[in-house]
Amino acid sequence: MKVLALALLALFVAHPARAIDAAEREAILLHGPWPPEATPDPSNRASGDPAAIALGQRLFFDVRLSRDLDRACASCHLPAQAYADGRPRGEGLRPLDRNTIALANLGGRRWYGWDGRSDSLWAQSLHPIVDERELAASGTLLRDRLEREHDAVFGPADDDEIFLVDIAKALAAWQETLVTPRSAFDDYRDALEAGDAAGMAAYPVAARRGLSLFVGRGQCATCHFGPSFSNGEFDSVGINYFLGPDGVDRGRHGGIAALLASPFNLLGRHNDDSARTTAAPTTHVALLHRNWGEFRVPSLRGVKATAPYMHDGSLATLAEVARHYSEIDLDRLHQDGQLTLQPLHLTEAEIADLVAFLETL
């Protein structure tokens, strides 16, 4: 009993920012441990294979993946910028509509892309290769250029489509290895779990206050849930989804439609897992009216390095993101009854605390 009392006392006095009650402690611990255990993707026979990983890494930087031999995946996913590009919206052969997503912690997700149009990392990796606005290549073109490298890892492909998918699977196998390192938050979280007062005290005071806002009054953790700080789903958060005077980005609504029409989804012939172990979300996903204007709830791991933010890159800094949610315009949320988001009316000091916390992830 004395030990328990001392441990509880340590929790309350360990950090000058504020005390921690049981509910807040539990909410914080849910964001770890980190890193997660790496598990191969059963839909991708190249997942975890060293030869395929090495091939995928080489191809990521190889302009032979582009029709005109002038661009590679790394032209937009820049290693020095967390595999994003720092622009509001991507620039391929033509301007793109959305922010270039940073590449990290990609293994094991249900959905990929801002609209979740892919249910595997290999299917998502295939899109930019064939998109006319991006690399504008094809399976036939890649086969002409890459057959020797491909066959050394996968063996001969029966057709060009399989060849294309194999290349995407090698790219995915390498991208799965991109994992953000442990952060200052992880050290704090683990110290909290262990009752290590000295370890907890090493965490910046402002970040600790921001963390309380994040898991408490801000309700950020309702969607930015778990060790990856994302529930893996989609939401409408009051960001414009019109594209100029005549266009609209359907977001998740378009993503589900594209997913279900795609020959590359997990219900199709390219899934290497005959048991369809990871295909249940695709089987059951519902296309709903409220999916209009919904976009991915992004992971916040490493978020400091991935500005600008939101699906269209319209918010330049984390402080702008915090202010957006703090003063969110409920009239811009077209869903009925989305009561998770409410204006918080944070002070500038609280916004600074929230940013200080996010920068420790």
Added chain:
Amino acid sequence: MKLALALAAGLAATPALACGPGIPVSADGLQLAYRIEPAAAVGRMVAVEVATCDGLALEGFDARMPIHGHGLNYRPRIAATGPGAYRIEGVLFHMPGPWQFVFDVRAGETTRRLTADLTIRR
């Protein structure tokens, strides 16, 4: 603490109804029991096993978060697995917090609705 979490997720051993194991749900003399497999967790696709009493037929199922005004992002499918026994596939809780199961059962000539509250905490 562990017991509380298990109860919150609807997983704890509960008194069995005569019609089947699981957490009992009843209203107006109608009864069923449900259990979630595997353990419920945010982001995990689970199945709900339902056992109905007195020959009730399970005709519909949904799950929703009343305080947020939304339901599931996935469309569950009901399959009969035996007399008064059903398995509902495709349930994924995408947020922590209070959820509500909605069971539509056929009782004679009418369809009646039973609801069960549960909290998903992790």
